Amino acid sequence: MRIGEPAAQAGMTRDTIRFYEKVGLVAGRRPANGYRGFPPETVAWLHHVRTARTLGFPPAEIARHGEKPNDAPDAAEALSALLEEKVQVADARMAELTARVGTGCPLRATGQAGRS
Structure with missing residues (x-):
């Protein structure tokens, strides 16, 4: 083709x-x-x-x-394994974001805000 x-x-x-x-x-x-x-x-x-x-x-x-x-x-099993891997990555990212909620700007905490 x-x-x-x-x-x-x-x-x-x-x-x-x-x-x-x-x-x-x-x-x-x-x-x-x-x-x-x-x-x-x-x-x-x-x-x-x-x-x-x-x-x-x-x-x-x-x-x-x-x-x-x-x-x-x-096979549905092969696709499910790929999707499970993607879900694990997303879960890890969400856990990291959740841990940062309420902590403020990470740049301000290290004194880096406003610097270029």
Whole structure:
């Protein structure tokens, strides 16, 4: 498939797919005609990438969990594990924020306010 087909089927732009190719999330092939070609399973992978991005996963983190279209987690268990990891990170951030409530500006406490 040329780049326009997976882009249309996945509901994203060609530029987005080019970006994902640049960062290593998808791999296109360039035959003799010079056009990018993508295997059909790329569409399912792009749907996975799009969902993961919507849920807050950066491209590097998505790549860590699967670097090829065939690596996309299709089982609910695999997706649940990824989401649980994201929830743990969010919980840790919330605990840190909660601990700081009422402590005032951390810059003022160290005498750094107003300095540039």
